[in-house]
Amino acid sequence: MQKIGVFVCHCGTNIAATVDVEQVAQALGKEPGVVMAVHYQYMCSQSGQDMIKDAIKEKGLTGVVICSCSPRMHEATFRKAAASVGMNPFMVEIANIREQCSWIHKDRQEATQKAIALGRAAIAKVHLNAPLTAGETPVAKKALVIGGGIAGIQAALDIAEAGFEVDIVEKEPTIGGKMTQLDKTFPTLDCAACILTPKMVECAQNDKIHILSYSEVTKVKGFVGNFDVTIRRKARYVNEDKCTGCGLCTQKCPQKKIPNAFNLNMDMRRAIYIPFAQAVPKVATIDPDHCKMLTSGKCGLCATVCTAGAIDYKQKDKFIEQKYGAIVVATGFNPIKADAFNELGYNQSKDVVTSLEYERLMNAAGPTDGTLLRPSDGKHPKTIVFVQCVGSRDTTCRGKEYCSKICCMYTAKHAMLTREKYPDTDVYVFYIDVRTPGKGFDEFYRRAVEQYGVHYIKGQVGKVSPLSDGTLEVQASDLLMDEQLKIKADMVVLAVAMEADKTARPLATMLTASMDTNDFFTEAHPKLRPVESPTAGIFLAGACQGPKDIPDTVAQAGAAASKVIGLLVKNNLKGNPCVAHCNENMCNGCSSCEHVCAYGAITYVAKEFKMPDRTIAIRRVAQVNPAVCQGCGACTVTCPSGAMDLQGFSNREIMAEVDAICL
């Protein structure tokens, strides 16, 4: 018989207001095996924990039941307290009388009875609990960062700084991400390239960091501390080690008319290209869809001009396998397509552009060399209308329900920079709300209004119609004046919503990391664990988790890196002993459990068994890899012969709990 102590927590008034804690303690004190039952205001406090420790020592308890909040909250706290005085931590059980009882009941009597029932179930389980010991697995001392934008770069630099190896996998030919396409950044108006490119170079020069650009993750196996990752290195048809980045080939290639994605297709590049001057790694890449040599075998010019002999038309995709202890996801975002917003004329006029396109039109390295020109006729625009919330806060199928967070600020930036550079322009911003919570953000927006004379108008734009004279008629609401406006504009700039990158969803599946309905990665706890995914060993940085500006992204990337470092400094990780276990005598080798195991923890072995008639039979039986098993219990309920059982949650233990509640 166990000697069990019961500790009922008031949780201030969280529990005690609805549950008669004294009555609960009294009732549970009469249960078989219970040698003491007390109640206390805050069990999780230092004195509450001391109470448990003292009772274990003085009364020689063999099991403990805490009636309190969810085990998610404080199971670890109480188990640690018990372990500190020599009790096996798995002899501690929690009855959740807060979330499952006091918070959802109004009637005090009913709630009290339910709390007693939950306590009884926990006591019944403790009777059958056995001490468990966690196994240990070694940690691979290397991190993987998926995505080489500012989030990935910052995380990699911080991890490398602590002395660990990091690989950055980036799908584009260069790292840098969206930030490379920006002109100036709010609210300080630093030049994006000036603050980003030194970091890119730092990554390239750091001997702990390996940049795998033009690559993608194709397979992830394993678990925290031991991820086995397969990476596809796409053929760039240029030998990265030989190419010196001189760019000679990119000037000679006869295929000149390929839309340049870096400038959002507003100008052309060649079939062999280096995305931009400060690309890292600075090597050429051949676009296989447009290269004449690769599509028809007729050209080969780049190979003849390349003095380094770097061109290799025969290159194939390569798959490499690496082991990592931790993974940082930094897959970032994309602006949504403006095509669906017919009324705003994006498809009807070249002079309706998205904000990112406008960013390129302002950039010295952009298609117009930094002079703001109308895309349609190259003339200097005089009246420019900015439309915020295009597709953001939009519950229709065209848009996204959430606020994209950065558009208010970058629109203010665009408006301000436009007025500063071209004081002869008239600039209008149509907004629903201006959202500027951030250090120096509101001051920035007000500067656009008060110092630069940008016309901010509360109300949406309903329609943009291209007129025959080449201008655009913008029909909009001025809600504060209660007017409908018609403005003749030369350019319209759409602040389109931000969405998660397309690669995020398949990646989340590979990582078994969870996502919300918008394909943003979810964090383990929105307040207390904001940079961890619920899947151990997977960390989140940047806009893959939700819309974010650069300061927030960099801060989160640093936080993710610190979590990674905290993991990688450990030599071994304690596993969870509550893993499945197969009773080989009962197993019939049917494979049901293997099929249902989402983590691939189950394999089969052929084993010899002595039969009752003394003959030897060879049978195929299941085996669980305890390091991979997550203790989800799916196999135990699937197994038709009842051979699979979960340690710490055995079928017997669970039935005892059910009986205690129902009988």
Place this chain on the structure above:
Amino acid sequence: MDDPKKMKAQIEDISHVDVRKCMRCGKCSATCPNYDDMEYHPHQFVCMVEKGEIRKLMDSNSIYTCLSCFACIERCPRQVEPAKLIEATRLMVERERGANHLKPDMIVQKLDDQLPQQALASAFRKYTK
């Protein structure tokens, strides 16, 4: 006497519009092709219904100048459907009056070459519920 609460409930019941979904963006009014001829504009219908000011809307010419083009419904980013409120207001007026203005047999006299079909359809919508 008018009970604003009751009238609001009635409008919401007829239209099935949830006015609380409106985020006050004004895109409905920005889109309305007959804006200048309307005393109250689509976004105001939404706000005024929310405040229970139904009588003002019923007394306004806006319920007749609305073209029933549904542009406001089409463009609203929050699926609020202001024109349904306008339609419901018209209906309230008709019910209160207790009689139809337009009967099908009156149509023939009114037909001429200039009359757009849309006008007929909306006339029926406005006057015959």
